[in-house]
Amino acid sequence: MSGNRKLAEFRELLDRCGSRPEDWPAEKREKMLRFCMENPQARALLAEARALDTLLRATEVPPAAPDLAARLLRRAADIDRENGQVPPVVSAAAATPAANDNRPVMRWLASGWLAASLLVGIWLGFSDRFIVPSTLFDGNTTVAEADGDTLTELLGIVSSDEEGGETL
Amino acid sequence: MRDRPDDDELMAAVARGEGTAFATLLERHLERVRAIAWRMLGSADAADDVAQDVFLRIWTRPQTYDPARGRFAAWLSRVAANACIDRLRRNEPGQLDDAAEEWLADPAPDPERRTMQAETAARVRAAIAALPERQRLAVVLSHDLGHTNIEIARIMDTTVEAVESLLGRARRRLKTELRGELAAGLKDEEP
Numbered sequence: 001m002s003g004n005r006k007l008a009e010f011r012e013l014l015d016r017c018g019s020r021p022e023d024w025p026a027e028k029r030e031k032m033l034r035f036c037m038e039n040p041q042a043r044a045l046l047a048e049a050r051a052l053d054t055l056l057r058a059t060e061v062p063p064a065a066p067d068l069a070a071r072l073l074r075r076a077a078d079i080d081r082e083n084g085q086v087p088p089v090v091s092a093a094a095a096t097p098a099a100n101d102n103r104p105v106m107r108w109l110a111s112g113w114l115a116a117s118l119l120v121g122i123w124l125g126f127s128d129r130f131i132v133p134s135t136l137f138d139g140n141t142t143v144a145e146a147d148g149d150t151l152t153e154l155l156g157i158v159s160s161d162e163e164g165g166e167t168l
Numbered sequence: 169m170r171d172r173p174d175d176d177e178l179m180a181a182v183a184r185g186e187g188t189a190f191a192t193l194l195e196r197h198l199e200r201v202r203a204i205a206w207r208m209l210g211s212a213d214a215a216d217d218v219a220q221d222v223f224l225r226i227w228t229r230p231q232t233y234d235p236a237r238g239r240f241a242a243w244l245s246r247v248a249a250n251a252c253i254d255r256l257r258r259n260e261p262g263q264l265d266d267a268a269e270e271w272l273a274d275p276a277p278d279p280e281r282r283t284m285q286a287e288t289a290a291r292v293r294a295a296i297a298a299l300p301e302r303q304r305l306a307v308v309l310s311h312d313l314g315h316t317n318i319e320i321a322r323i324m325d326t327t328v329e330a331v332e333s334l335l336g337r338a339r340r341r342l343k344t345e346l347r348g349e350l351a352a353g354l355k356d357e358e359p
Contacts, residue, residue, distance in 0.1 A: 012336065014339075015335070015336035015339045015340055016332035016333070016335055016336040017317065017332060017335075018310065018335070018339075023316065023317065047354055048343070048350060048354065049339075051350050051353040051354050052339060052342060052343055052350060053311065054353060055288070055292050055346060055349055055350065055353060056292065056296070056307065056311040056312075056342070057311055057312070058289065058292070059289045059292050059293050060289075061199065061202055061203045061206045061207075061215070061312075062206065062212045062215075063212075064198065064199070064202055064212075064215075064216055064219070065212075065213075065216050068198070068216050068219065068220070069191075069194055069195065069198060071220070072194060072219070072220055072224070073187070073190075073191060075220065075224060076187070076190060076223075076224060076227045077187075079224065079227065080185075
């Protein structure tokens with residue numbers, strides 16, 4: 001294969017597969033890397049492709065709205081409530097592994113604990129007040145690090161008047 | 169559940185109604201979904217809306233994810249990409265045009281986090297925004313999210329060859345549009 005044709009093939013490879021050799025087809029990788037070492041024009045093409053990758057990766061996505069995650073969790077709770085299910089923030093503690101296929105029914109039948117959860121859910125339906133701890137999704141605290149194992153504990157179902165926190 | 173459950177374990181827990189697992193998935197993948205939506209729609213508000221749609225779908229219909237058909241991140245990218253394309257088609261035809269000011273605005277509030285000059289970043293964003301829809305999606309999935317071409321083909325429901333073709337046309341166009349920035353970048357790297 002002539003140098004020009006091989007150079008055109010290399011340019012096509014970079015356009016289609018990018019500048020990282022690990023993304024190139026395995027059957028071409030060694031041959032093209034060797035060609036790149038031998039040919040200064042090929043090295044220039046690779047440098048240009050890398051520069052393009054750098055440019056494309058360097059623009060940052062603007063940050064999410066600060067309360068986006070909290071809004072989403074609240075909406076998830078609302079959906080379960082609208083569907084007549086125990087709010088997820090409550091039911092998380094009560095869900096059983098066996099509840100996979102019919103989780104609303106199983107939740108209702110699970111235990112007296114669940115009945116208490118339902119009462120809390122009904123109360124939430126009227127009060128519509130959840131508190132999200134300021135540490136949740138603040139970028140410094142992971143869910144795994146937060147105290148408690150359920151969303152009930154993570155979100156804290158308390159009145160804003162009691163805690164003076166953010167009312168959602 | 170282990171200290172750091174994998175995505176498949178978390179999805180199984182979400183299917184059982186475990187809110188903690190949902191919160192963990194949200195924390196782990198929210199930015200991935202927003203990155204796709206922001207690139208595709210050009211608006212931070214629209215990106216937040218898409219993120220909400222996508223994660224609520226996860227909560228309400230977790231059974232639509234089948235781990236046997238590929239990893240969760242690729243499935244999530246597909247759901248997010250489809251949500252963006254739906255919005256573009258419903259359109260909201262002027263969505264990108266309307267968002268032009270946002271594209272050109274500096275997205276990074278913290279100057280120390282900026283990795284390039286604001287003017288260059290704005291030109292790069294504008295060049296990506298000007299790509300045809302499917303080329304733009306392929307670039308976002310490849311460059312922003314690091315998906316392989318095989319994964320992109322699954323996400324976009326097409327062949328690997330078609331993905332390579334989309335990326336090839338996109339990169340050629342971007343090289344033309346950004347030749348000044350590329351030259352400057354190459355000059356900076358010279359010894």
